[in-house]
Amino acid sequence: xxxxxxxxxxxxxxxxxxxxxxxxxxxxxxxxxxxxxxxxxxxxxxxxxxxxxxxxxxxxxxxxxxxxxxxxxxxxxxxxxxxxxxxxxxxxxxxxxxxxxxxxxxxxxxxxxxxxxxxxxxxxxxxxxxxxxxxxxxxxxxxxxxxxxxxxxxxxxxxxxxxxxxxxxxx
Numbered sequence: 073x074x075x076x077x078x079x080x081x082x083x084x085x086x087x088x089x090x091x092x093x094x095x096x097x098x099x100x101x102x103x104x105x106x107x108x109x110x111x112x113x114x115x116x117x118x119x120x121x122x123x124x125x126x127x128x129x130x131x132x133x134x135x136x137x138x139x140x141x142x143x144x145x146x147x148x149x150x151x152x153x154x155x156x157x158x159x160x161x162x163x164x165x166x167x168x169x170x171x172x173x174x175x176x177x178x179x180x181x182x183x184x185x186x187x188x189x190x191x192x193x194x195x196x197x198x199x200x201x202x203x204x205x206x207x208x209x210x211x212x213x214x215x216x217x218x219x220x221x222x223x224x225x226x227x228x229x230x231x232x233x234x235x236x237x238x239x240x241x242x243x
Contacts, residue, residue, distance in 0.1 A: 082107055085116040090124060103129055103136070110142045118147055119154040123162055130167055137167060144175040145184075152181045155190035164200070171202065 081101040084093040093113075097103070103113040114136060117125045126147070130136050140146055145153065148169040151160040160181075163169040174180045182202060185193040197203045 079107055081105070081113045082111060082116055085113040085122065085125060086120065088120070088122045088125060090128065093125060094128070097132065103133060104139070106142075112139075112141070114139055114147065115141055115150065118150040118156060118159055121154075121156045121159055123158055126159060127162070127166075137169070140175075144177065145179075146173060148173065148181055149175060149179070149184055152184040152190060152193045153188055155188070155192055157192040157196045160193060160196055171200075 081093065081096045081103065084096055106112055114126075114129060116122075117129065136147065138146075141150065146169070147167075148160060148163050148171070151157075151163060164171065171181050179187075181193075182197060184190075185197060194203060
């Protein structure tokens with residue numbers, strides 16, 4: 073029965089049902105509890121772009137800032153991978169996330185966005201001065217700092233292949 077109740081929080085996150093989500097939090101349900109696929113409510117919230125729920129979680133649980141999924145992605149990495157520019161902007165502007173933060177595999181937001189071909193994330197990076205020109209033949213002209221970061225990363229990778237992020241499939 074406990075597993076079913078814990079999965080209710082993930083379902084509330086999927087449905088973007090803030091009232092139900094809050095009630096489950098008040099009952100002590102954890103946003104960090106993983107389902108069978110390895111997803112947490114935070115994974116679901118970010119991959120589906122539910123900014124209101126993310127803001128709520130960040131207010132109630134400041135340790136969300138330190139969250140890493142099974143692929144060692146933080147919330148900013150997840151926003152880049154799932155092409156959620158509104159989430160990314162909010163994290164950068166209000167939650168003090170570092171755009172240069174790398175996963176254990178050496179991936180950072182820029183390499184994730186380039187590899188995943190997330191055009192709206194690349195536009196955010198362009199607007200913020202990390203990419204200094206339009207994309208040409210899927211190869212951006214980068215400012216020197218971003219170019220150095222990109223060259224230091226290992227851009228060919230697969231996400232979720234071993235962890236099975238079932239509820240967070242990219243379109």
